[in-house]
Amino acid sequence: xxxxxxxxxxxxNLTEEQSDYFRREYYDKEEALYKVVLGMYPKPLEGRFxxxxxxYDFEPVMFCGFIDGINSSLKTPYEMKKIRINSRLKxxxxxxxxxxxxLEAKADWLYNLPEWDAILSSEQRRAIVRKRNEEKRAVSTKxxxxxxxxxxxxxxxxxxxxxNV
Numbered sequence: 001x002x003x004x005x006x007x008x009x010x011x012x013n014l015t016e017e018q019s020d021y022f023r024r025e026y027y028d029k030e031e032a033l034y035k036v037v038l039g040m041y042p043k044p045l046e047g048r049f050x051x052x053x054x055x056y057d058f059e060p061v062m063f064c065g066f067i068d069g070i071n072s073s074l075k076t077p078y079e080m081k082k083i084r085i086n087s088r089l090k091x092x093x094x095x096x097x098x099x100x101x102x103l104e105a106k107a108d109w110l111y112n113l114p115e116w117d118a119i120l121s122s123e124q125r126r127a128i129v130r131k132r133n134e135e136k137r138a139v140s141t142k143x144x145x146x147x148x149x150x151x152x153x154x155x156x157x158x159x160x161x162x163x164n165v
Contacts, residue, residue, distance in 0.1 A: 003049075004080040014143035026062055031109055033058070035067060037091065046090040051085065060085060069105075094162040095119050096128060103132050116124035 005018065014022055033056050036044050047055070053063045065085065072078045083089075099120060102111040143150065148162035151163045156162075 002081050002084055003060055003064040004068070006061045007068065010061055011065070026065065026107065029056070029058055029062065030055070030066055030069070031113070034110055035113060035115055037070075037093070038113060038119060041095070041115075041119045044090055044092045047088070049087045049089055050085045052089065055130070070098070073101050096124070099125060099128050100132060103129060 003034065010022075013161075035055065042082065044050070049060070049063070052058070053060050056063075064080070067078060067083065067089070068080055070093070071080065073093055075094055080090070099111060099116065111125075120128075143157050143162065145156070145158040145162060147157050149155050149157045149162070151161050153160050
């Protein structure tokens with residue numbers, strides 16, 4: 001069975017108490033590994049799956065979770081179900097996408113790491129935050145009362161569907 005399936009089963013079958021403990025442990029290790037990854041900039045993290053697990057003190061299942069989280073920020077994402085213990089991995093990151101994805105995940109302990117200062121300028125980070133905020137902004141289109149009704153009747157909106165509003 002693939003490690004990714006083990007990761008999915010683990011996450012799905014946690015009790016609430018186990019979930020709190022697991023998250024604390026995972027987030028601490030994740031933060032430490034992101035410090036390493038960002039500190040290596042521009043050199044990518046690479047190695048065999050099992051060696052990386054040993055080097056950064058991750059259980060294989062948890063490391064698979066890390067890869068699952070960072071996968072959408074890689075220049076060439078991995079097919080998660082094909083990752084095995086002896087797979088060679090190379091994390092060539094799109095750093096702007098990684099920062100954006102950290103914002104999306106509301107992972108302030110990651111996007112506020114001081115290691116970002118050497119990778120993205122404060123202006124670049126502000127631009128990414130602005131872009132994310134613009135994409136998340138709710139926009140409604142208000143129909144003018146004297147405009148034709150969108151239902152296609154040919155009547156004015158105020159005399160048709162807008163009469164009940």
